Amino acid sequence: MPKPNSLKSIFFALGANLAIFIAKLGAALFTGSGSLLAEAIHSLADTGNQLLLLWGLKLSRRPPTPKHPLGHGKAIFFWSFIVALLLFSMGGMFSIYEGFYKLKHPKTISYPFLALGVLLFSLLAEGISLIGCLKEINKVRKNQTLLTWFKKTRQSELLVVFGEDSAAIIGLTFAFLAIVLSIITQNPFYDALGSILIGILLIVIALAIGSEVYELLIGQGVEPEIKEKIIELLEKQPEIKQVLNLITLQLGPNVMVAVKAKMNLKKSALELVNDINQCEQILKKHFPQVKWIFFEPDIKK
Structure with missing residues (x-):
């Protein structure tokens, strides 16, 4: 667009x-x-x-x-x-x-x-x-x-x-x-x-x-339609089982995103960190206005 x-x-x-x-x-x-x-x-x-x-x-x-x-x-x-x-x-x-x-x-x-x-x-x-x-x-x-x-x-x-x-x-x-x-x-x-x-x-x-x-x-956060698209994109990633919460903040032309997600189980903390980094890269690629991401893995809302 x-x-x-x-x-x-x-x-x-x-x-x-x-x-x-x-x-x-x-x-x-x-x-x-x-x-x-x-x-x-x-x-x-x-x-x-x-x-x-x-x-x-x-x-x-x-x-x-x-x-x-x-x-x-x-x-x-x-x-x-x-x-x-x-x-x-x-x-x-x-x-x-x-x-x-x-x-x-x-x-x-x-x-x-x-x-x-x-x-x-x-x-x-x-x-x-x-x-x-x-x-x-x-x-x-x-x-x-x-x-x-x-x-x-x-x-x-x-x-x-x-x-x-x-x-x-x-x-x-x-x-x-x-x-x-x-x-x-x-x-x-x-x-x-x-x-x-x-x-x-x-x-x-x-x-x-x-x-x-x-x-x-x-x-104010991003438009509701964009927020829905962000959640949809994240939940399509194999690393994420479910997005538990998503908060956005519009900062002029840029956006801050805070994600709480239930991740698919991994054997080590390193694998979990790599999965989170991968999800952040994909999010920034599809939504270049997102400049800051705070990602929290969790098991409940």
Whole structure:
């Protein structure tokens, strides 16, 4: 099965968000649109978020040390959680504030068609970024729905990029419709309402991302399907009579596995050790993400 390239998805999103931020900010300052300014801040937050994810990936790849014997893989979970907090605060809360400010101080949008043009450009750029992200997701999603994948995935950085891109597409649509309604009615109320709706959307997406990353941060095992496949593989080995217990821990891109197994009887301790080593080698061959194995022979659970 091909492995999804999270780094590629992050760079796609980074390039798109940086270009979109510059375009939105210029148009927002020129037109005075609250929805467009909210979207510009959203894109700025997303650009910073991609940089934080890149930093998190870099930290997660540091080798194990005596202080961190199981490596630094969970660093990407921490930075993904920080991204969710920033999306909530910097993106969502500011957009809501901007919307209520515009309600109290209404201002007619100048050059609204320029704003619409920038939003269409942004939709195109975000669409390209989302397609790139979905291409990587589809490598592992199989027949799962995107919602099921979102809840089950252990790749927090890919989850964050997908959540941000999805929020961006929906938010841009809100902003586009808000400005169109403002043009038709000549009422800036709809532009302010669009900003508030964008803020609510970002908060909902941020809470959804934060909830999933929280599970990984406090210690989550591999997907149930992978755990079943690990048990199935081990019980096929002639050295093992039965897997009594299996515990896994997701550590960023790597996995720790603890096995308690009932072994077929051997005449010596050396033979038992060789059998265990053989099983560990086979497990790592079929599941290269498994970096640490703690194997305990036993006769009962």
